[in-house]
Amino acid sequence: METKQAPEKFVVAIGPQHPALKEPGHFEFTIDGEVVTNATARLGFVHRGMEKGTEDRNYVQDLYLMERVCGICSHVHALAFALGTEKLAGVVAPPRAQAIRELVGELERIHSHLLWLGVAAHEGGFDTLFMYTWRDRETVMELLEMLSGNRVNYSVNVIGGVKIDVSKDQIEALKYGMDFLEERTKHYMKVVTEDETFLGRTRNIGLMTKEQAELLGAVGPTARASGVERDVRVDAPYAGYDMFPTKVICEPAGDLEARFVVRINELFESYRLVRKIVDHLPAGDLTVKVPRRIPEGETISRVEAPRGELFYYLRSNGTDKPDRVKVRTPSLCNWASVLTLAVGHKLADMPMILAGIDPCFSCNDRMVSIKRGNDSQIWSWEDLRKYGIEYYK
């Protein structure tokens, strides 16, 4: 009798610890030799039940909670929540506040794209580029700290406006920083489009056509690198984007290289926007008064996070606590594209394809408290940096 043998499948499990990214996620790649034939994902390792959490807190508390959904694009989460709540309350934040919201949003985009550039370079085995971009990223991190007092979770928004103002000295510092970064970014553009070894890892890898991008529901730079003209900042301007409009940055190629080029071109656009905003910052108040109890209703708030469209659905029930807050982050949309694109590629390309959509990573602390007996000491960032430099001398 003939025995039938099922074709053997070899499954490579990656994650949940450090699946090539500094974030927990679990992937199973079915491979045939070196080639991936199927891919599945399991998320939720850092599911914190925040949507349920919002129902038990008031709107002000929720603003702080939502800012902590993501450590990289914290501002857009708070912004989407604040804009939605303002819509429900029937108030509009003053123009100066809206401009500052856009300013911080663009600075956040710069820091996020530079961070991604470094991480993606690292996944491609190009650690020099990783070191350089992260060094330069410090420029924008320091500008954000100068404006808000924080490197991450800037906490710029309040419901009804912003809590920070921009002084003349800060405007000068911002312009100086943008000039420096623009020069550096020109160099990075040259590297990612001309360096032969790096192009070997990006050109024609992870190809996604425009039709696929539309069908798979990709958003943000991932979709725009496949020629899909979709950007909430342009399609449905929010905050200050009607005063200071931006352009849709698109690339038709749809490979990893295009995803680099789109994000780098968005950096240039962000530098331009930052300069324009600080030069034409409208005068006036920073906040409007918002009632504590939000009238019954529901609304949708969409903003363009560094990774794509961020979608908030808010439902209020007339009390000081929301009835339902639904968050749909851009990475969720882009996972589907990765899992489909993986098929047919070599296993060795997986880290780059995963990193190509720029999934969220966690961020770092900035203060260290050292306790020695009774002697407690808090180190500032400056102290810590000096210590680091001395240590490795």
Next chain:
Amino acid sequence: MASKKKQLNPEEILQKARLVLKTWTKSENLPETNRIDLHIDAADIKPCVQALVNEKWGYLSAITALDRAEFETVEGTGEKKLVKGKGNLEVLYHFCSGPVVATLRVALDYKNGKIDTICDIIPSATLYEREASELLGIDFKGTPSSEHLLLPDDWPDGVYPLRKSFTGLDKKQKTKER
């Protein structure tokens, strides 16, 4: 490469969605100038989504599931108490096109919270459907994967954390299989 995009009037885009879905719409609502809510029957979800996809009207941005539980005020304390057995579930399919958001709204019973999957039309909906089914207990008929996406592997069956009646796992449930 930056390109200029031709802007359609939001009203025109909105009208088109209304026209495409006219056959199945039971009632509609225009809560904001850029939003349209269309109430449809659960059985009509597939033809509605198919019609939007065929007309290339926008893209599926998110699926929101809601627990529209009813509350009553306890006399004296002013506390709000859940009324058991009343209220219903609701599934919202948000489609976005430019500045316009069209929401297909489907009301479902607690007992029979079933609706057809739309994954055969829009494959990327699987993650949204998995989220709604495990957090609110909505049964998407024919969905390609109903495995846990967000909740732990040992989460008890039939417990849906985003339902209003959920206030935490009791001791018995917590010790299950641990």
